[in-house]
Amino acid sequence: MSIPQRKKQIGSNCQGLPALQPRIESWIEELAAGRPGDLVAEFGSPLNVIHAEPFRRDVTDLRNVARSFGIDFEVYFARKANKCIRFVEEMKDLGGGVDVASLEELRQVLEIGVAAEKVICTAAVKSRELIECCVANRVTIAIDNEDELRLVKDISRTAEVALRLSGFNHEGNILPSRFGFPISEAGMLKDELDGLMVVGLHFHLDGYDPDQRISAARECLKLVGEFRELGHPVRFLDMGGGLPVCYLEYANEWEHFHAEHRKSLSSGREEITYRNHPLGLHVVEGKVYGKPNTYPFYQDRRSVDWLSYVLTHIQNDIKEMDVQLRCEPGRALLDGAGCTIARVEFVKKRADSDGDHYIGLAMNRTQCRTGSDDFLIDPIVVKSGVGKGPEIRGYLVGAYCTESELIFLRKFRFPSGIQRGDHVIIPNTAGYFMHFLESRSHQFPLAKNYLYEAKCLDAIDEEPLT
Ligand SMILES: Cc1ncc(COP(=O)(O)O)c(C=O)c1O
Numbered sequence: 001m002s003i004p005q006r007k008k009q010i011g012s013n014c015q016g017l018p019a020l021q022p023r024i025e026s027w028i029e030e031l032a033a034g035r036p037g038d039l040v041a042e043f044g045s046p047l048n049v050i051h052a053e054p055f056r057r058d059v060t061d062l063r064n065v066a067r068s069f070g071i072d073f074e075v076y077f078a079r080k081a082n083k084c085i086r087f088v089e090e091m092k093d094l095g096g097g098v099d100v101a102s103l104e105e106l107r108q109v110l111e112i113g114v115a116a117e118k119v120i121c122t123a124a125v126k127s128r129e130l131i132e133c134c135v136a137n138r139v140t141i142a143i144d145n146e147d148e149l150r151l152v153k154d155i156s157r158t159a160e161v162a163l164r165l166s167g168f169n170h171e172g173n174i175l176p177s178r179f180g181f182p183i184s185e186a187g188m189l190k191d192e193l194d195g196l197m198v199v200g201l202h203f204h205l206d207g208y209d210p211d212q213r214i215s216a217a218r219e220c221l222k223l224v225g226e227f228r229e230l231g232h233p234v235r236f237l238d239m240g241g242g243l244p245v246c247y248l249e250y251a252n253e254w255e256h257f258h259a260e261h262r263k264s265l266s267s268g269r270e271e272i273t274y275r276n277h278p279l280g281l282h283v284v285e286g287k288v289y290g291k292p293n294t295y296p297f298y299q300d301r302r303s304v305d306w307l308s309y310v311l312t313h314i315q316n317d318i319k320e321m322d323v324q325l326r327c328e329p330g331r332a333l334l335d336g337a338g339c340t341i342a343r344v345e346f347v348k349k350r351a352d353s354d355g356d357h358y359i360g361l362a363m364n365r366t367q368c369r370t371g372s373d374d375f376l377i378d379p380i381v382v383k384s385g386v387g388k389g390p391e392i393r394g395y396l397v398g399a400y401c402t403e404s405e406l407i408f409l410r411k412f413r414f415p416s417g418i419q420r421g422d423h424v425i426i427p428n429t430a431g432y433f434m435h436f437l438e439s440r441s442h443q444f445p446l447a448k449n450y451l452y453e454a455k456c457l458d459a460i461d462e463e464p465l466t
Helices: 009-013 026-033 036-043 053-068 085-094 103-112 128-137 146-155 183-189 210-229 251-266 303-321
Strands: 047-050 073-078 097-100 119-121 140-143 160-166 197-202 236-238 282-284 287-289 324-327 338-349 356-361 380-382 392-397 412-414 423-427 448-451
Touching (some): 009 026, 026 338, 026 423, 036 448, 053 085, 140 146, 160 183, 197 210
Parallel strands (some): 047 448, 097 119, 140 160, 197 236
Antiparallel strands (some): 338 423, 380 423, 392 412
16 A cells, blocks of 8 residues: 655654654644754653643634534533643633533632533542532532432532433443443432432443434433423533544554554564554454554544534434533544653663664653553654664653553654654643553652743642642
8 A cells, every 4th residue: 555655854753663644733843843852851851732722723613513503502621631721721711611520620620710600520439528519619510320419419409410321222232331320210310309400411422433422412302301391400411522533644554554563463574563562452363353442543533523413413402402512522622732742861772672672761651641552643753963873663661660661552663763862742642641641650750731832831730729
């Protein structure tokens, strides 16, 4: 197959084997063309760099799609996807909402001044203190289970709640989820809800399938009338997050990578992942089974097309029931809104291979990871000097003292070499990658978060808000 030429000059110092060229925002190109090492020298390695313009653009684009359908609609940013205060301030200025997942997130959002009716608490586990804080500030609580329901009633008889529902029927199967009340039992909750105000229905599904959202939304919308008859002012349907992001430029590179990976696992092709890491696949007697445990980094449908597709199917039901449709994107609003820079500390030969190298970065793998196995895009290497060294190949490794401590599991080629003092920019890390798993193991400090527009650190890096 023909692989597109590396489009941008900035990608020329590092190429995946095989390549997975990222979509790159112009501000990251500008950063890479400048002196990113100066920022790392000042704030430490790794450094997360944040730019809120793509976030603003994404919120506006989603709202415009909904407007074109004539739907009452609001976006609630799922804050768990990135901890920076800047995005919450941005959402406040845009008049949008915020979905919080912990007491600390809630306190920060309220302190920043987001209006209570623009906040929803969807924390997976809710302490008494969290519920009390929601009630005291009239923040809607998405109730997940009967213990939560009893606790809310114990705290207040006038709390505003949304019912989190799950177990939807989609194409003859029940969609599995650990969250929410089974929708088949929602009718049985009516007595228990007595005294509370159900102001909305809520779901969040795993994955990114828009058809599953359509099925779930339709089932929920059928319940709205029943709850209203009982006096509950159901005002909104919240369909959670899961709006897709396409991180890569080229579909054929994505397909080629997976084909080559399978070959390397099954038929002796030279490894392209560290020690032939299977990325979640299984090999039995030379045959490869399963699905990769990674995000689908290339997707045809962007978040606006995804929303448009969903709305095409549910717009009439939404209008008929006269509810506001809400969604809670995390990842999709952060597309292009951040990157992570790390300094190269060493380059050495790998003993158990013919010519591969280890490139040691001043960072650890929790600073660019989610629950899945790898981050499948090519990073950018910014050279510290102008000299062109000999080409080398190898793996980017991190600072935790385990054999498995790789920043990327994929092998890279460095056509002009790579050396101590160079910098690696990992593009598009704002959605989960930079914060979701970050840890202070070995007592390494957490990475700082630098605001590209304001040229200072994000408030999250200052003393914790009260
Ligand atoms: C309740 C809820 N809402 C929204 C989100 C955000 O999902 P995404 O970042 O995929 O849009 C999550 C993610 O786990 C969630 O649990």
